[in-house]
Amino acid sequence: MIEKYGWSDRQRTAFAEHALAGLAPGRVVLQHRDSYLVATDEAELKAEASGRFVHEAREIGYPAVGDWVALALNSQDGSATIHAVLPRHTALVRRAAVDSARQLQILAANIDVVFVVTSMNADINLRRIQRYLAAAWQSGARPVVVLTKSDLSADPEKQAAEILASDPGCPVLIVSARQASGLDALLDQVKPGETCVLIGSSGVGKSSLVNAFLNEDRMATRAIREADDQGRHTTSHRQLILLPGGQLLLDTPGIREVGLIDAEDGLDAVFDDVELLTRNCRFN
Ligand SMILES: Nc1nc2c(ncn2[C@@H]2O[C@H](COP(=O)(O)OP(=O)(O)O)[C@@H](O)[C@H]2O)c(=O)[nH]1
Ligand SMILES: [Mg+2]
Structure with a gap:
């Protein structure tokens, strides 16, 4: 299923370290205000960004539609947490003023x-x-x-x-x-x-x-x-x-x-x- 979303050797290579850490790959298909819909190999899951993105967002931006992400799956409720974003090979980006800081906003990735x-x-x-x-x-x-x-x-x-x-x-x-x-x-x-x-x-x-x-x-x-x-x-x-x-x-x-x-x-x-x-x- 994930191949349908464009998963290829490029992503597989970039994902190797996350696979070792026990994380699953997925692609962000929809972005809500505070959560995401992510396509994984098995299903489409609701996902949230882990706390570290609050700190990383200024540098790489929050996860965005089109991003390949590394997920910790929560088998209890079928949701997931995004722990990392794979390097983007392309991105539509703007610099937005958020809370008086210039923040990177990704409009579409990969x-x-x-x-x-x-x-x-x-x-x-x-x-x-x-x-x-x-x-x-x-x-x-x-x-x-x-x-x-x-x-x-x-x-x-x-x-x-x-x-x-x-x-x-x-x-x-x-x-x-x-x-x-x-x-x-x-x-x-x-x-x-x-x-x-x-x-x-x-x-x-x-x-x-x-x-x-x-x-x-x-x-x-x-x-x-x-x-x-x-x-x-x-x-x-x-x-x-x-x-x-x-x-x-x-x-x-x-x-x-x-x-x-x-x-x-x-x-x-x-x-x-x-x-x-x-x-x-x-x-x-
Ligand atoms: N005549 C004509 N009208 C179109 C065509 N494509 C879209 N429209 C009309 O243009 C308006 C805006 O279209 P929409 O798809 O919502 O534009 P968007 O804001 O760029 O997504 C709608 O009333 C459509 O029916 C077309 O090929 N021919
Ligand atoms: Mg429209």
């Missing part, structure tokens, strides 16, 4: 591809794309620009050409979740067992893409939120999703990735309903 998602129903904002691309390159993963909602554009190729002319150094792909077009070309960028993440402003169609890949309405999209279906918001909370083709996909709610870039473009005003939810209610 990702192979970053999809920089922007919508074609408005003019292309090259500067914004470049900022997201800078964050993507910095993560160490391969960026891909994704232009969504091609069904709303009079000339999708022209908009793509505009971005290519700015020399992004990565593929630029055109998709429509609504028409289910361009989806295969997108997934071709990610091998089975690799992990990709969607970043981009709220409303550009990230969650709709996840649903299109899954061919089901797993993620809450804007329209659903407007229908006031509160309960569905939680499903869009940064969960690592296994796609039918074997790729792992992470959707991000709006504000998280906005923190990757500074406020010059007024992007700090782009709040996402999901973020409001995390501030207003307790997850567990």
Whole structure:
């Protein structure tokens, strides 16, 4: 089961010392406020970070979605404690001010591809794309620009050409979740067992893409939120999703990735309903 989540020789080698200590490997698939859901070889377990992370967080950050972790299993209640995080080969990171200290915040760990998602129903904002691309390159993963909602554009190729002319150094792909077009070309960028993440402003169609890949309405999209279906918001909370083709996909709610870039473009005003939810209610 853990192979499905991308477990490979790289992790096996890094994990050897923890195996000797009697710990079990797992991958963080979902992050709540104070706890995690971790996929292990046998099951998905609720896990909490051990006390030492309070001290280590400034240096390596708290465990995050996508992290490979070393777990002590509690057979009594089926929960687990995270004792260590394996070295990350890539990470989307921001420095957040927490309690007046600058703390490392990991938005997504061990990702192979970053999809920089922007919508074609408005003019292309090259500067914004470049900022997201800078964050993507910095993560160490391969960026891909994704232009969504091609069904709303009079000339999708022209908009793509505009971005290519700015020399992004990565593929630029055109998709429509609504028409289910361009989806295969997108997934071709990610091998089975690799992990990709969607970043981009709220409303550009990230969650709709996840649903299109899954061919089901797993993620809450804007329209659903407007229908006031509160309960569905939680499903869009940064969960690592296994796609039918074997790729792992992470959707991000709006504000998280906005923190990757500074406020010059007024992007700090782009709040996402999901973020409001995390501030207003307790997850567990
Ligand atoms: N016309 C059109 N609308 C889309 C498409 N993809 C998403 N949308 C709409 O755009 C809105 C925001 O989509 P959502 O997936 O929630 O965006 P997110 O905030 O980036 O996750 C919703 O009303 C979707 O129905 C598309 O390919 N074509
Ligand atoms: Mg969304």
